Amino acid sequence: MSQNRYAGRHRPPAQPSHGRRLLVPLALVSTTVAGGVVVRSAGASDLSPEAAAVQDLSNTVAGGYEARDRAVAAAGSDRDAARASRDASRAAVASVVNLTDQKASDVDTAVEAARKAEESKKAEAAKKAAAARQAAEDARQQAQRWVSPLSNYTLTSGFGWRWGRMHPAQDLAAPVGTPVHALSTGTVIFSGWSSQGYGYMVQIRYWDGTVSWFAHNSRLLVNIGDEVAPGQVVSYSGNTGNSTGPHLHLEIHPQGAGSVPPRAWLAQKGVQL
Numbered sequence: 001m002s003q004n005r006y007a008g009r010h011r012p013p014a015q016p017s018h019g020r021r022l023l024v025p026l027a028l029v030s031t032t033v034a035g036g037v038v039v040r041s042a043g044a045s046d047l048s049p050e051a052a053a054v055q056d057l058s059n060t061v062a063g064g065y066e067a068r069d070r071a072v073a074a075a076g077s078d079r080d081a082a083r084a085s086r087d088a089s090r091a092a093v094a095s096v097v098n099l100t101d102q103k104a105s106d107v108d109t110a111v112e113a114a115r116k117a118e119e120s121k122k123a124e125a126a127k128k129a130a131a132a133r134q135a136a137e138d139a140r141q142q143a144q145r146w147v148s149p150l151s152n153y154t155l156t157s158g159f160g161w162r163w164g165r166m167h168p169a170q171d172l173a174a175p176v177g178t179p180v181h182a183l184s185t186g187t188v189i190f191s192g193w194s195s196q197g198y199g200y201m202v203q204i205r206y207w208d209g210t211v212s213w214f215a216h217n218s219r220l221l222v223n224i225g226d227e228v229a230p231g232q233v234v235s236y237s238g239n240t241g242n243s244t245g246p247h248l249h250l251e252i253h254p255q256g257a258g259s260v261p262p263r264a265w266l267a268q269k270g271v272q273l
């Protein structure tokens with residue numbers, strides 16, 4: 001067939017002679033480049049087609065070296081980058097470790113603060129409890145203290161035999177209307193007129209079971225069942241009932257039983273008549 005079959009569709013096949021032309025120069029270039037001869041410096045205009053081809057190849061090879069150098073440089077850059085990356089990683093790890101240490105430190109601080117707060121709270125509670133105990137103790141002592149029935153008086157008849165009969169009391173002479181005080185905390189068990197010669201009388205049972213009798217009063221201020229406090233005025237002294245003059249007739253009945261000498265008994269409570 002003829003070459004016309006390819007017209008308009010493909011170029012005719014290249015002349016095989018062109019490839020052969022390059023065989024020698026290629027070997028020459030290899031030798032030239034290996035020998036360090038600079039082929040590229042030759043002027044392009046003076047070169048034969050073969051020499052031009054050699055120069056082209058030389059340039060290409062030189063370009064290859066440059067590419068290699070660039071690659072090496074790039075590789076160096078990559079190493080630098082890798083080193084930087086590694087350093088950054090180490091820094092990040094160190095940072096994380098530092099952060100972790102910081103967080104641990106924060107936790108320690110928080111735990112310590114919580115412990116101190118707890119201690120403070122316990123100390124505060126203990127202080128309040130101690131204060132409450134002290135207040136209760138103070139209140140108890142206040143409630144259980146003993147006081148004198150009169151502020152101003154003159155001791156007259158004491159506990160004992162008088163005129164052939166037993167006087168189971170201490171008489172305290174005082175003007176009519178002198179305030180009479182409860183000896184301690186207690187409950188009024190009698191407040192009224194006595195048909196047995198005691199006149200207007202008040203009987204109080206105290207917190208320890210002792211009962212006091214206040215006789216010959218002019219006026220009564222409490223009723224049976226009333227709770228009274230130490231020193232509370234429960235009546236005014238007088239001269240009612242079987243009495244020869246204004247005075248308070250004081251009897252003390254421990255546990256409500258037989259009477260005992262009031263001065264000695266009160267002295268045991270710290271009250272001196």
Ligand SMILES: [Zn+2]
Binds near residue numbers: 157167170249250
């Ligand atoms: Zn008396």
